[in-house]
Amino acid sequence: MKTKKIFTDDVLARIFRWWAASAIYFFVGWGTSVGFQSTVIDFVFFLGIAIAVFEMFIVNPVVNSMFNLKNPIKFSDKSIMKKVLYRLKYIARTIIILIFVVMTYDIINFSAIILFGLSQETVVLAGEPILFGIFYMIYYTLILGLGTSIRRRMKEIT
Numbered sequence: 001m002k003t004k005k006i007f008t009d010d011v012l013a014r015i016f017r018w019w020a021a022s023a024i025y026f027f028v029g030w031g032t033s034v035g036f037q038s039t040v041i042d043f044v045f046f047l048g049i050a051i052a053v054f055e056m057f058i059v060n061p062v063v064n065s066m067f068n069l070k071n072p073i074k075f076s077d078k079s080i081m082k083k084v085l086y087r088l089k090y091i092a093r094t095i096i097i098l099i100f101v102v103m104t105y106d107i108i109n110f111s112a113i114i115l116f117g118l119s120q121e122t123v124v125l126a127g128e129p130i131l132f133g134i135f136y137m138i139y140y141t142l143i144l145g146l147g148t149s150i151r152r153r154m155k156e157i158t
Contacts, residue, residue: 009067014137016066020059021140022133024051029127040102048095051136056090097143101135 025047029035034046063069078086105125112124125131 013063013067018133018137021136022129025132026129044098048098052091052094097139100139104135
């Protein structure tokens with residue numbers, strides 16, 4: 001009887017990516033003045049840049065080297081313009097994911113305030129690294145799956 005592995009390469013890569021996003025949130029959100037910005041737009045922008053750069057230059061090479069996963073892009077045969085566009089799309093995707101995470105926190109806090117009749121200034125669920133990483137990975141997986149599905153459909157059509 002063959003047993004099914006729980007911790008496949010894909011699951012381990014996602015755990016590593018979750019840890020990385022949580023760690024960056026911890027260091028940038030709690031450890032620098034970026035976490036205390038007056039607007040959430042600044043926070044999302046700078047945190048998005050930090051997470052995207054860390055993922056592009058640290059997480060992705062480690063994941064592709066350690067685990068048996070398909071590398072989405074080969075940089076050795078790409079022009080500089082394609083590399084730049086890939087990096088800009090990666091940063092934009094990370095910022096979009098962070099916007100969804102911020103909206104999730106806002107929805108949870110707003111719902112709790114309405115449900116329990118609390119003051120409008122009350123923060124029921126503040127940002128913290130572990131839950132932030134979970135929300136980040138949920139949206140990361142959804143957006144990656146959506147992109148893969150769209151590319152597959154476009155390939156079927158043509």
